[in-house]
Amino acid sequence: MSEPTLPEPTALGLSLRTALTMVAFTIVFTGLMASTYQATHETIAESVQQEKLRLINEILPPASYDNALLNDALALPAAPELGLPKGAQIWRARKAGQPVALVMEAVAPDGYAGSIRMVIAVLADGRLGGVRVVDHHETPGLGDYIDPNKDKDKANPWIAQFGRLDPATTPVALWKVRKDGGEISYRAGATISPRAVSNAVARAAAYAMTNRDRLFAQGAQP
Structure with missing residues (x-):
C-alpha cells in the first residue's frame, strides 16, 4: 500500500x-x-x-572647583551665540559657593568640512581656561591640527594657545587668526579650520562674560 x-x-x-x-x-x-x-x-x-x-x-583644573560640576548644569533652550540654536548645555564650576568658571558646549558652523564641536571653559574673570575640539571632519593632515589628539606637535599643540588668552591683555576682538588681524597663530595652507574655531571661541567668551551673573544664578544650585 x-x-x-x-x-x-x-x-x-x-x-x-x-x-x-x-x-x-x-x-x-x-x-x-x-x-x-x-x-x-x-x-x-x-x-x-x-x-x-x-x-x-x-x-579646567579639578582643584579649581569643589562642587559636583556635572550636577551643576544648566540646559539652555537656545544659544545661537554658541552656534546651538536648538539648545546648549552649560556646566558651572564653583568653589566655596563662588563662581569659578562656565564650561560650555559650542559649535563653529563654518569649518572646512562642516561643523566643529567644542567644549570651552571661560573663567569668572573672563580669561579662558581652555578649549577642546570634540568632533570635526576637517581634512586629515591639514586642518585637523585643531584637535590635540591629531596635532603632530604634542609639546605645543595649536589649541593650547587659547588657554593663555586674557581679555585684560588681549581684547576679545583680537581672538581671531593673524591673517584676519588677530593674535591667533595658524599653520600655512590651513586657515579655514583655525579661523572657524577662533571666531567661535571669541563669540562664546563674549556670551559668557555678558551673561555670567545670569547664568550662575539661573536655576537651583545643587
Whole structure:
C-alpha cells in the first residue's frame, strides 16, 4: 500500500508560517535587547559621565572647583551665540559657593568640512581656561591640527594657545587668526579650520562674560 501523499503547502500557509516565525524571532530578540540594556545602561551612562568629566578637567583644573560640576548644569533652550540654536548645555564650576568658571558646549558652523564641536571653559574673570575640539571632519593632515589628539606637535599643540588668552591683555576682538588681524597663530595652507574655531571661541567668551551673573544664578544650585 502506498503512503498517503501530503498536501502541498499553500501560499497562505507559507505566509502565515513565515509571519509567525518572524513574530517569535522579534519577541525573543526584543527580550534579549531589553535584558542587555537593563544590565549595561547604568555602566554606559557612568562611562559617558566620566569621559565628559575627563575632558572638562583638561581645560579646567579639578582643584579649581569643589562642587559636583556635572550636577551643576544648566540646559539652555537656545544659544545661537554658541552656534546651538536648538539648545546648549552649560556646566558651572564653583568653589566655596563662588563662581569659578562656565564650561560650555559650542559649535563653529563654518569649518572646512562642516561643523566643529567644542567644549570651552571661560573663567569668572573672563580669561579662558581652555578649549577642546570634540568632533570635526576637517581634512586629515591639514586642518585637523585643531584637535590635540591629531596635532603632530604634542609639546605645543595649536589649541593650547587659547588657554593663555586674557581679555585684560588681549581684547576679545583680537581672538581671531593673524591673517584676519588677530593674535591667533595658524599653520600655512590651513586657515579655514583655525579661523572657524577662533571666531567661535571669541563669540562664546563674549556670551559668557555678558551673561555670567545670569547664568550662575539661573536655576537651583545643587
